[in-house]
Amino acid sequence: MESGRLIEDAPRQGADNMAIDEMLLRRSSMSASPTLRFYFWDRPTVSLGYFQSLNAREDHAPSLTLPLVRRATGGGAIVHHHELTYSLIIPITDRLKNQHREYYFAVHRGVIATLANFGIEAELAEGTQARQDDPFLCFERRADGDVLIQGHKVLGSAQRRHASALLQHGSLLLQKSSFAPSLCGIQDLSQSPIETEALILELRNGIQASIQDAWNSKPLVQTELEEATEICRLKFGHEAWTAKR
Numbered sequence: 001m002e003s004g005r006l007i008e009d010a011p012r013q014g015a016d017n018m019a020i021d022e023m024l025l026r027r028s029s030m031s032a033s034p035t036l037r038f039y040f041w042d043r044p045t046v047s048l049g050y051f052q053s054l055n056a057r058e059d060h061a062p063s064l065t066l067p068l069v070r071r072a073t074g075g076g077a078i079v080h081h082h083e084l085t086y087s088l089i090i091p092i093t094d095r096l097k098n099q100h101r102e103y104y105f106a107v108h109r110g111v112i113a114t115l116a117n118f119g120i121e122a123e124l125a126e127g128t129q130a131r132q133d134d135p136f137l138c139f140e141r142r143a144d145g146d147v148l149i150q151g152h153k154v155l156g157s158a159q160r161r162h163a164s165a166l167l168q169h170g171s172l173l174l175q176k177s178s179f180a181p182s183l184c185g186i187q188d189l190s191q192s193p194i195e196t197e198a199l200i201l202e203l204r205n206g207i208q209a210s211i212q213d214a215w216n217s218k219p220l221v222q223t224e225l226e227e228a229t230e231i232c233r234l235k236f237g238h239e240a241w242t243a244k245r
């Protein structure tokens with residue numbers, strides 16, 4: 001596999017962020033190399049899991065005032081505030097091989113190794129499965145492979161297959177949010193603060209070591225942004241998509 005592409009993106013609104021991930025997934029057939037993107041949200045936002053009902057957000061009062069976007073991946077809702085979001089797009093060479101599970105755990109192990117560099121002990125959740133009556137928020141749920149610190153979930157990821165590629169994106173909780181006060185981030189659970197830029201650099205190295213790939217920085221270009229804008233208009237920014245369930 002060729003060296004991967006690294007994108008450290010500017011903060012954007014929710015629908016734009018989801019559209020960029022979708023654009024990169026669709027374009028993955030044009031490259032044999034993976035893409036790793038780190039990004040933030042330009043305002044606190046709730047992302048709803050693909051299968052969640054729009055009405056379900058009424059169950060979480062602290063986040064009711066926030067803008068909402070529906071993801072193309074499953075799982076519970078995420079309050080994107082004091083957190084870091086990543087996406088990883090991986091070309092799939094053998095559709096019959098169970099590669100998606102390998103990458104899921106590889107990225108999470110890379111994050112655990114990264115946190116260890118900051119003196120933070122984390123572990124993978126084991127022996128837990130999603131249930132029909134799971135809570136509204138992703139970080140109040142537990143599933144195999146979640147990253148835990150002192151029993152608190154700080155990283156959850158979700159996946160989607162498209163043609164010959166896999167999209168995996170996830171959220172790393174950095175700090176407690178007033179819009180999700182029941183959730184603790186790594187800053188709340190550690191003894192010393194971590195600079196976000198230093199964390200991203202270490203995550204880049206940790207994920208590189210875990211999936212055995214290298215990264216070359218290459219920002220988004222205008223043609224990609226234009227394609228993502230159209231995807232946003234037709235899908236993630238459209239009311240029909242948001243209210244489809």
